[in-house]
């Protein structure tokens with residue numbers, strides 16, 4: 395399926411008996427209200443979205459690594475003079491397909507208790523309104539017509555969203571140490587994972603590694619001051635969960651000079667004495683080449699590893715097969731005679747056990 399063809403907006407098939415559908419199967423579409431949309435640096439922005447009602451109920455259960463499909467087709471372009479030259483040709487392209495985004499943070503806003511004696515409104519609330527408001531934060535990079543349009547959204551605007559979709563990162567039993575490795579725009583789901591690890595696995599020791607070409611290509615609000623760096627808290631987005639972080643840049647403009655995978659190798663060699671591979675797990679999201687390197691490293695060091703593949707997607711709900719990922723594991727669509735299969739990134743992923751993927 396390509397953008398050039400007039401296609402219908404992907405919608406999940408309507409459930410035959412909506413009333414009988416368990417609530418955890420609800421995927422929308424839902425309307426989310428923009429709470430804020432602020433530029434971070436270079437082409438990066440961070441947007442806060444609020445869900446209420448059934449949307450809040452669905453997104454309250456979002457797992458780190460899951461994603462949602464955003465309908466950005468009706469949003470206006472920014473003023474022509476503000477569009478970067480490199481995007482001028484692409485900007486006018488019609489948006490026919492929804493765009494996938496993962497989440498950097500998901501927070502609940504509690505429902506205020508009903509006022510005693512407030513009459514009928516003080517009755518127990520149905521489950522759907524008990525969740526209150528759910529605020530999700532998205533970090534996005536302006537790359538083309540849809541993300542360019544996203545920059546024009548302001549507080550009070552709404553976006554139609556299907557999700558949460560796909561699977562998410564998991565914490566296998568017995569794991570005591572998590573190594574979060576982000577390359578470029580791979581950091582949002584790992585930021586969300588940091589939030590969840592701190593809340594749900596407080597005894598787990600986590601550390602984050604974030605890499606990019608230069609310091610300007612790091613999709614974070616701002617690195618912390620020198621003292622914070624010295625004690626290991628480079629990035630505020632992880633420090634807020636008391637998770638220390640390392641930064642790697644290809645040109646050495648910040649942190650370790652070189653690839654983030656080499657930064658991880660360095661750290662592993664310096665911490666080999668206290669490190670038990672069987673109790674550790676690597677979670678990675680970023681460019682495919684980085685994921686391939688991390689998967690190989692994990693295999694060599696006998697560390698479990700989960701990778702979020704984030705392939706280019708069209709429908710996002712398992713219908714078009716445009717997001718096929720070649721796997722060694724059974725259970726997908728067979729390919730060739732080596733026992734390999736194709737799995738769908740949007741449905742079977744985007745998070746996979748690194749051992750499953752044929753890189």
Ligand SMILES: Cc1cc2nc3c(=O)[nH]c(=O)nc-3n(C[C@H](O)[C@H](O)[C@H](O)COP(=O)(O)OP(=O)(O)OC[C@H]3O[C@@H](n4cnc5c(N)ncnc54)[C@H](O)[C@@H]3O)c2cc1C
Nearest residue numbers: 461493494495496533534535537538539540541704705706
């Ligand atoms: C599961 C998932 C989660 C994602 N999460 C985020 C996120 O949190 N933040 C974010 O900024 N982006 C994320 N993306 C990528 C995002 O969907 C694209 O950047 C967006 O669709 C671009 O739309 P556009 O119209 O602005 O640009 P387009 O014109 O559609 O694309 C611009 C350029 O980016 C390339 N591109 C598009 N999608 C991808 C992709 N998945 N991987 C590599 N290159 C791509 C295109 O080939 C093209 O060269 C995610 C993608 C997936 C599949």
Ligand code: FES
Nearest residue numbers: 710712714715740
């Ligand atoms: S994006 Fe259509 S099947 Fe995955």
